[in-house]
Amino acid sequence: MTPAAAPPPRPWQVVVNLPVPAYDFAVPHGFVGGPPLGCRVLVPWRGELVVGLVVGEGDPRGGHRLREAVHVLDDPACPWVPAATVAGVQGWAHDARLPAGLVWGDLLGVGWQAAYAHMVRAVEGADLSAFARKVPTERWTDAGAFAPNLLDAIREQGLLEERFTARPRTKTVVEARPLDDVPPASRTVTVIQAAAQRPTTLTPKQAQACAWLAEHGPQETLSGWAKGAGISAGVVTAALNAGGAEYVRVQAPPPEAWTWLREHGPLDSYAAWANGASAQGVPLSPTVAGTLALRGWADTVEVPAPPPALPEPCALVADPTLPDRLPEEAVWRLHGGRAATRFGVLAPRVGRLLSQGRGVLVLAPDHATLRRAWEGLSGLAEACGTRAVQIAGTLSEAQREHSWHLLGMGAARLVIGSGHALSAPLHDPALVVVLEEASDAHKLLSGSRAFLPDVAARIASAHDAALAYVGAAPAAESVPWPGAVLPPPKARVHVVDYANPPEQPELGPLSSVQHKQGDMGYPISHDLARVLRQVQERGRQAVLLAPRRGYSALLRCPTCEHTPHCRNCDVALRFHQETRQLTCHQCGYHEAIPDRCDNCGDRMWKARGPGTEWIAQEVGKLLPGFPVYRLDKDRQDDLSPLHAGEPGVVVGTQLLLSGEPPPNLALVGVTLADTWLNVSDFRASERYHRLLRQLAEWHPTRAPMLVVQTFQADHPALRVMVEGRDTLAYPAAEERARKALGYPPHARLAQIEVTARDPRKAQAAAQELADAFHGAGATAQEVLGPAPSPVARLRGVYPYHLFLRARHDARLGELLRVLDTRTWKARVRVDVNPRGGL
DNA sequence: AGCACGCCGACT
DNA sequence: GTCGGCGTGCTC
Numbered sequence: 092m093t094p095a096a097a098p099p100p101r102p103w104q105v106v107v108n109l110p111v112p113a114y115d116f117a118v119p120h121g122f123v124g125g126p127p128l129g130c131r132v133l134v135p136w137r138g139e140l141v142v143g144l145v146v147g148e149g150d151p152r153g154g155h156r157l158r159e160a161v162h163v164l165d166d167p168a169c170p171w172v173p174a175a176t177v178a179g180v181q182g183w184a185h186d187a188r189l190p191a192g193l194v195w196g197d198l199l200g201v202g203w204q205a206a207y208a209h210m211v212r213a214v215e216g217a218d219l220s221a222f223a224r225k226v227p228t229e230r231w232t233d234a235g236a237f238a239p240n241l242l243d244a245i246r247e248q249g250l251l252e253e254r255f256t257a258r259p260r261t262k263t264v265v266e267a268r269p270l271d272d273v274p275p276a277s278r279t280v281t282v283i284q285a286a287a288q289r290p291t292t293l294t295p296k297q298a299q300a301c302a303w304l305a306e307h308g309p310q311e312t313l314s315g316w317a318k319g320a321g322i323s324a325g326v327v328t329a330a331l332n333a334g335g336a337e338y339v340r341v342q343a344p345p346p347e348a349w350t351w352l353r354e355h356g357p358l359d360s361y362a363a364w365a366n367g368a369s370a371q372g373v374p375l376s377p378t379v380a381g382t383l384a385l386r387g388w389a390d391t392v393e394v395p396a397p398p399p400a401l402p403e404p405c406a407l408v409a410d411p412t413l414p415d416r417l418p419e420e421a422v423w424r425l426h427g428g429r430a431a432t433r434f435g436v437l438a439p440r441v442g443r444l445l446s447q448g449r450g451v452l453v454l455a456p457d458h459a460t461l462r463r464a465w466e467g468l469s470g471l472a473e474a475c476g477t478r479a480v481q482i483a484g485t486l487s488e489a490q491r492e493h494s495w496h497l498l499g500m501g502a503a504r505l506v507i508g509s510g511h512a513l514s515a516p517l518h519d520p521a522l523v524v525v526l527e528e529a530s531d532a533h534k535l536l537s538g539s540r541a542f543l544p545d546v547a548a549r550i551a552s553a554h555d556a557a558l559a560y561v562g563a564a565p566a567a568e569s570v571p572w573p574g575a576v577l578p579p580p581k582a583r584v585h586v587v588d589y590a591n592p593p594e595q596p597e598l599g600p601l602s603s604v605q606h607k608q609g610d611m612g613y614p615i616s617h618d619l620a621r622v623l624r625q626v627q628e629r630g631r632q633a634v635l636l637a638p639r640r641g642y643s644a645l646l647r648c649p650t651c652e653h654t655p656h657c658r659n660c661d662v663a664l665r666f667h668q669e670t671r672q673l674t675c676h677q678c679g680y681h682e683a684i685p686d687r688c689d690n691c692g693d694r695m696w697k698a699r700g701p702g703t704e705w706i707a708q709e710v711g712k713l714l715p716g717f718p719v720y721r722l723d724k725d726r727q728d729d730l731s732p733l734h735a736g737e738p739g740v741v742v743g744t745q746l747l748l749s750g751e752p753p754p755n756l757a758l759v760g761v762t763l764a765d766t767w768l769n770v771s772d773f774r775a776s777e778r779y780h781r782l783l784r785q786l787a788e789w790h791p792t793r794a795p796m797l798v799v800q801t802f803q804a805d806h807p808a809l810r811v812m813v814e815g816r817d818t819l820a821y822p823a824a825e826e827r828a829r830k831a832l833g834y835p836p837h838a839r840l841a842q843i844e845v846t847a848r849d850p851r852k853a854q855a856a857a858q859e860l861a862d863a864f865h866g867a868g869a870t871a872q873e874v875l876g877p878a879p880s881p882v883a884r885l886r887g888v889y890p891y892h893l894f895l896r897a898r899h900d901a902r903l904g905e906l907l908r909v910l911d912t913r914t915w916k917a918r919v920r921v922d923v924n925p926r927g928g929l
Numbered sequence: 930a931g932c933a934c935g936c937c938g939a940c941t
Numbered sequence: 942g943t944c945g946g947c948g949t950g951c952t953c
Contacts, residue, residue, distance in 0.1 A: 109931085149953090157953055
């Protein structure tokens, strides 16, 4: 009786860092155990080996023969990404209709490059003569000696044996070679020494030279001898040729530079050696240092690199022993107060979990928020017997990898970071904290376009960890969760109402309307100007928030109203006065300012819509001699004098908020608030309100005056600030409005973008899609559009948008399934939970 | 994302 | 005849 054939092991689903779905790979020969979920593997890919991540099990009877995964890089007991995290991310990628590789490429920031030694040999008795040129023999050889695609061809036939060993991070250093190993030729030197017996044929001068040499000892050069003896070079040469002196090789003392390196080395480079030695009185140039190494006095060697220095934890500021009054539910929120207060309230909970040996993950949308969280929480980890690490783009690759290992070993249990921290191998996570959950910085602009709080929620749920939203003001979406609310910091808000200029009795109503902007002062109102002068007089600091970079939003011909537009996009070109250029802020296209209007030939241009350059220029006129700094994507002035406390004004875009506030900040001016409202997005007013709240809490202790210039002085997002209403007043009202309109959190949205180079093709494909949705039973409430994108042409392509609005996730999933029914005649991209545009 | 393949228009 | 534009398809 023959034993029943064991069922073939199920293949592994592996993602690589490319925008493609997970592919199946056969289990490597001889691998024992279940699928190593979350481990990195080396897989054959287009003739090379690439790092992939095991995210699941595939179909055991696949349609075609599979390639084998070649090597498992991580110990399955300690995967690179926790298995629950893998499940959470995979679930999100599936629901968002995104190729898994695209999602993992965005989320996993550490580990796609693995350092390993790779040795190969031919299997015993294999005949590789069919392969070209140089092929592996039966001796182990470094794989680098062969073309990767040749190795892959041999591998595919099962004729290759491979061995992988992890190679720790190394660095190259210069170290002094032991004296015994220095080549003898380098340890001797040729010198000129007087002959033992002086020939009788020497002239008197020659004899005199030889006598000097005998007395003063051997010389290294002829010229040294000549100079020392005070005799011409010709005579000493003749004396040498006549046999009065001879070249001999003698033992030389080791060079001083070598002795120095033996005492102070090893060092990172020849330059470091040269600088270090020179600084201590041993003259050495990098070139000479290199020559010494060439002669065998020093070697460059690979040594294991020490672990990189990680950010130091801050002092413990919050008291973890205070009572913990935060909700115990699976999802909760904490908003209001100042950042330091919020972390103080959060500390008892985080401290308790860390003390229990559990893990806490904190997701920050930007660098400034990350820094505040680090200041508020990192000291806590030390106090609770563990340590905190950061995983963020501001750290080096080596630092991120080291932090990753500390988490994987369980040595660190608090991780604070960007989206890259979400997949970190944190042990037993009990709490995932999403900071400033309404921030647009959580939305990845390219690739997967993931909204990180959505992914964080999936990961928390997969780990059965609690999820907390913490920030200055909640998103309307977080309002329904149970939560704790702190009173907002006091704000002194002054509103400049451009729409209602003060009564001017001496002028008639008509002229008042005609001149109202001029009368109130534009782009800097008289009110704002007055406060700015006070700032100057008192030597304080001010920040002005401009709605855009550049000089102006556009140029307009005063005669015919013509405005220069981008040749690739359907937008007006921004005017940059400093570079004398018109620039497209969508695609980067730029051109010199045209001499005359293309349309009517007029030579005049008028700027409209002030930007940072314009505002800075106005401030310069207003406050002569007062330092004016600028901070936007185009120009980042050095603000260190301000941070040292010197007086001045900074004009910038929202980029300002990602830095520290100046210490003597007395005034924050929003030069034109309406820019935050004049966007076609249902989240615009929430974003505006959050901006005001963030400005009010920006300075950690002060409450600077907030001057807001606007045409919509009665906007509720601003009114609640003026009236000093509580933290939840506006977000709760917004949430009620969303309910009435059927927007999140009372609906799930997805944007479907259809793009093509031909606008008619894009429009037709979008319409076809809409028809398909309706054909599948979608209602008119559920499918909105298609409509051309707000920017009808972008980088030369014409995007059309279609919106799906479903009551809940399940219905959205049902609707999205229509996309899989067939292929479409244009590029179709889905963005679930889109932000911006609608 | 890359990198093939393949189909059309502009040149020696 | 070829060179080279970029549209389409594939990667286990």
